Amino acid sequence: MNTREEIFNDLRDMLETDFEIDRDLITMEALLGEDLDFDSIDAIDMIAQLQRQLKCRFTPEDFKAVKTVGDVVDTICARLQENS
Structure with a gap:
């Protein structure tokens, strides 16, 4: 199972590469x-990218309260835990 740190690092890589966000700006506390x-x-x-990479489905409600990168990581962790 992916650790919280691994999920953050993978998310950080995706945000940097696919969304051209400066890596130094991507912290757990960063507001999206x-x-x-x-x-x-x-x-x-x-x-959509997370669903493809993780091979799991997210609902709009999963991300309704997401404000920070850390919130995204927590949402991914919760979904992966449910699916394991």
């Missing part, structure tokens, strides 16, 4: 909208 300039389309793209 304010710090990383993420909009709703970026969020949908990120969720």
Whole structure:
């Protein structure tokens, strides 16, 4: 099973590569909208990529309260735990 740190590092790699976000800005505390300039389309793209990479489904409710990179990591951890 993936650890929280592994999930963060994989997410960080994806955000840097696919969304061209400066790696130094991607911290657990970084706000998706304010710090990383993420909009709703970026969020949908990120969720689609996560579903493909992790081979699991997310619902809109899974990401409803997500505000930070750490929230995304927690959401992924919770979903992976449910599916194991």
